[in-house]
Amino acid sequence: MSDPFDLLVLGDANPDLVLTGDVEPRFGQTERLVDDARLTVGGSGAIAATGAARLGLRVAFCGVVGDDPFGDFLRDELGLTGTHWGCDTSNCGACVVLMDGQPLKSCTALTVMCDGHEIRTVESLEVNGELDPVQQGFHERHALQCGFCTPGMLMTTRALLDENPDPTDHEIRTAISGAICRCTGYKNIVSAVRWAAEHEAAARREA
Numbered sequence: 001m002s003d004p005f006d007l008l009v010l011g012d013a014n015p016d017l018v019l020t021g022d023v024e025p026r027f028g029q030t031e032r033l034v035d036d037a038r039l040t041v042g043g044s045g046a047i048a049a050t051g052a053a054r055l056g057l058r059v060a061f062c063g064v065v066g067d068d069p070f071g072d073f074l075r076d077e078l079g080l081t082g083t084h085w086g087c088d089t090s091n092c093g094a095c096v097v098l099m100d101g102q103p104l105k106s107c108t109a110l111t112v113m114c115d116g117h118e119i120r121t122v123e124s125l126e127v128n129g130e131l132d133p134v135q136q137g138f139h140e141r142h143a144l145q146c147g148f149c150t151p152g153m154l155m156t157t158r159a160l161l162d163e164n165p166d167p168t169d170h171e172i173r174t175a176i177s178g179a180i181c182r183c184t185g186y187k188n189i190v191s192a193v194r195w196a197a198e199h200e201a202a203a204r205r206e207a
Contacts, residue, residue, distance in 0.1 A: 070114050071095045071106035074121060082122035082151050093179030096152035097121050103159050103178070122151040125158065133203075134158050137196035138189075145183035152179050157193050165204075166197055 074080045074097070086094035088107050095107040098120040125132035134157045137143070144150045153176060160167060160175040167175065172193045173186070181189060 067110050067112060069107055070104075070109040070111045073111045074106060080121050080123055084148055084151050086148065091180065092149065093152040093156065094149050096155045096179065098155055098159055101159060101162060103156050105178075120155070120158075122154055125154060132158065133196040133199045134161065134193070136199065137192035141188050141192035141195050143184060143188040143192035149179055149181045153181065153189060157196065160193070161197055161200065165200060167193070169194070
């Protein structure tokens, strides 16, 4: 059997699947494991509770296959279900996470492709009970109805504002063009991104 994964887990991974120390898989046997895969998986609660920025764990997963979709790995193995699974073809954008700060559609990315990269999921946005400005913007501007597309929209927006703190409406629409919303008609989403950009700009001026 291959060695367990080495992961840097940032946040609310499923505690039943996290084993510290040099251990063997607890949940049966698996024929294939990716050797030495190093990830940083987004989240906040578990780390915030310890006051640590990152928590390095030696973990063992059963049934993880390196050529499985990364979205499956996040949801089924780490329990990070904020990443939604929609079209399974990279069209709808509900599964977007950030890899090294750039949007990644996790439904068609292989788990092994994320080896060595920093991954942020929607769980990483809220920290210590405080919503990220993009989350606040979606709330203030009523930019969601059913909410299914929202995690991908939020992560896409976060990447946009990290790279371009003052985007035009055209730039906002271009950035979110890879995500489909079947409810709002996008007007409120653009307004929410604008709200977040202005809120962050005001916070920077006050700092």
